[in-house]
Amino acid sequence: MNPILSFIIILIGLYGMVASENIIKSIICFSIIETALILLFLNLGNVGLGDIPIIIDGISNMVDPLPQALMITTIVIGASTTALAFMISIKIFHYYGTLEWDELLEREG
C-alpha cells in the first residue's frame, strides 16, 4: 500500500472540484478528497508489521491507535459538513433558479 496512490485520489478530487459545472458535483468531490485524506492518515499510522490495536493476551506489537481515533471523528464531522453544504445548495437553487457555476457567476458579475 502506497501513500502516493492516496495522493492521486486527492488530486483527482481537487480537479473535479475546480472543473465541474454543477455545485452538487463540487460538493461530492470535496467529500472524495476528505475520504482519501483519511486513508492517507491511516496509512501513515500503520507502522511496523503490527496488529490491530485491541489489547488481548499474546499481542505485544500493535499499530499506532492515535490516527484511528482522530479519523473516526473526521468521518462524522465530514458527513455533517457535507449535509450543511447540500442544504445551502437547495437555498441557492430556490433563490437564483440555477445550480450551474457559469450561470451563477454571470449573474453576480
Add this chain to the structure above:
Amino acid sequence: METVVLANFIQVLLIIITIALVANKNNTVVAILFSVSSLFLALLYFFNKAPDVALAEIAVGSAIMPLILIISISKQREYVVITHVKDDFVNSLTGEGRKVLQDFADSNNLELKIYDRDIDNIKGIFRERNVDLIIDRSDDNKIYYLRGKKSSLLISKLENKVKNLENIKIIKEEEVETND
C-alpha cells in the same frame, strides 16, 4: 504478503472509480458511484489495521451520504406554486395557466407542485417551504398576476415564455430580508 497485493489492486480500482465519478455528469449515477467507492475505501481501512474506522465508514459513507444526496437532488427539482385564485385557471388540468406552467416545468426538468390553500391560515407549514411563484388575480378578473423572486433565473425564462399572452402578467419582486 497477499494482503498487500490485494490492497494495491483495490487502490488502483478506487482510482478508476474516482475518475469515472469525476467524468460523469448525471448526479444520480454519481451518488451510486460514491457509495461503491465508499465500500472499497472501508475495505482499505480494514487492511490498514483500523476496523473501527471501517465500520463507521460503511455506515456513514455508503448509506447516509447517498441518502442525503438523493433527498437534496429531489428537493431541488420541485417548483412550488401557491395560488389564491379559485377558478379553473390552474386548478383544473385543462386550465390555461396550468398548461403554461406544466410546459415550463417539463422543459426545465422541474417537478410542479401547486398548493391552492390560503397561505395565511397555515403559515406554519409554508414557512418551511421555498415558495417559487404566487398566483393572484386583478379586481376585474381579467388579468392574472404571477409573482416571483427577482433574483431567480427561472422567472426570466417564464417571462419570455408568456410574453405573447394578453391575460398573464409577470411581477418580479425583491426578496425581503427576514429575521428567521
